[in-house]
Amino acid sequence: MSRSERQVAVRLPDGSKLSVEQGSTVEDVAYSIGPGLGEDTVAGRVRPIGGDDWELVAPEHAIRSDVALEIVTEDSDEYLRVLRHTAAHVFAQALQRLHPEAKLAIGPPTDDGFYYDVAGVDIDEDDLEEIETEMEAVVEADYPLERVERPHEAAVSRYDDNRYKRAILSEEAADEDCVSFYVQDDWEDLCRGPHVDSTGEVGAVKLLNVSSAYWRGDEDNESLTRVYGTAFRSEEELEAFLERRRKAKERDHRKTGQEMDLFSIQETTGPGLPLYHPNGKTVLNELRAFVDDLNDESGYDVVETPHVFRTELWKKSGHYDNYEDDMFLFEVDDQEFGLKPMNCPGHASIFDDGAWSYRDLPVRYAEHGKVYRREQRGELSGLSRTWAFTIDDGHLFVPPEEIDDEVEAIMDMIEDVLSTFELEYEVALATRPEKSVGSDEIWERAESQLRSVLDDRDRSYEVETGDGAFYGPKIDFAFEDALGRDWDGPTVQLDFNMPERFDLSYVGEDNEEHRPVMVHRALYGSYERFFMMLIEHFAGDFPLWLAPEQVRVIPVAEHSFDYADEVADRLDGEGFRVAVADGDRTVGRKVRAGHDDHVPYMVVVGEDEREAGTVSVRDRRERERRDVDLDDFLGHLRAERAEKRVEPDFVDD
């Protein structure tokens, strides 16, 4: 169909196409599909044809070019976002009723709710309840939201006491002749929408916390008070959300870490510098042993490099130029040294110390290397952001034609690791950024090699265009923790830069010198962050193989202490981490303590067991089995440990 210049194409979710007059609104399109849909239209989602990003727009939004369009109605997922946007208005109205002097900046919906940035008012968490009460009144009153278009100049003059809104008008809305306001009751806000029909549609609201943010996210600008909140269609949904949030907080690794005596970060020893206590180090050792086994099976050689190097090394690697601000540097006898922020330059130096034939390659170095990065102070947080952390680093030196084999093998290792912990994850291919080193040819080959490795796997992945490192493309694995945060952990990165800088080479079959490609890889990422994530993922209930204390033997009374020791010795002899709960507390008390300490198995023994040579087994899920033959239990423990099973399952058998 040849379409006139005044027509634009609209593609609908079912794949069909409509041709509509340029300038038609989302609502017009909805009505043209059906009057019912037109009636129900709350908003639209549009995406330029060929574009990546969907935009949520008001029904009044005029379509000026070819787009994909989804009509948002009360039944759409996006409806919640619209509703939360309205909730932000409800908040702002309530706030200005109580504090007329408050200046509004911006108040958008987010994935979890909404926020509103305000200025000129001093509020803290204690004020939220009062504002919430006022918000409920606004919701209760069920004011209709009316969209009003005003000329640009009229809008500017309405905001002569609010420079934030004026800035929005002079920047974002600079080209608009008319701008939209949303009016509810006697209150209004400059806003593009969309919004729900009336404040009563907001079923349940809750203000969550008060924080701050820079105007426009720029730290050179003044900071505004940001109030976070959330809203749902119903109270039930809100309650479920709050419950999830409480549970996530319960799992916070900083809390669990202290309760289980895993680690501490102390004021006198310094910020972002975790101290691992015996319990925490036990878990880390097990994690490390797991990687050591995988490395060993996969032909890695273990190396070790010091924590400090002359800065000459980082001038050579390029870190000194690109990373200096994040490095700990210091002078000794007129020479400058620095703590290492990465392990790769050390490993490249080791490789460079030898002469290599293509027959020797790939060379694979592994090191659990501690690195130091001076992150911004405000970023430090528990184990998730630290100044000192250990990477389960691997650096491979491979001929370009073997990249895909090596990447394949590394991905197998990573998937092995993640499935062992039953973690959900997503895979992304990050491609060449604008600023990069290396020839077009080698980038093309590297990307297509990574792509073909990914395509051969039965797993979807995203392509993050331009998100690769400047030295090469990479495959990132992102896993999700109990708080719903995504973390980048495992990674495979190709590097064409470091081999250049270190002038690395090997002799090929053709007796010519060739440049190897370096592959950086980490299975966990950093131990710190992975440990954090595991603590929260398991809520402290580590799988048997990781648990700091695996079995606790509980004698019912003093007369059974000897038998308890005997049982504990048997377990200890099999390499299990076992403790005996002696002392004169009652059995109930000891059991409770065992649960508090997240011990996978408790073994209760008294006279009955001693006489029969058995034990009574209880697991941390409150299940128990009596009259258990100790050898049967031991056999089970060995298997559960060896298979790295996630939950204690002896009582299942």
Added chain:
RNA sequence: GCCUGGGUAGCUUAGCGGUAAAGCGCGUCCUUGGUAAGGACGAGAGCCCGGGUUCAAAUCCCGGCUCAGGCUCCA
């Protein structure tokens, strides 16, 4: 780094100008126990650090350190 709000016993918290409290944990004793809290007694605090105001500061003020939540950044 910047903004807001915190730092009191090993832990969780109360106290908010006038002799530092409680629960848990810890120790001793009684109890000799049977699967998520038996009882009694006891030890344990430079109230983050440094200044200031005051007759008197854990408490009010200022500076610093540190933590939490954000903003910008990353494993």
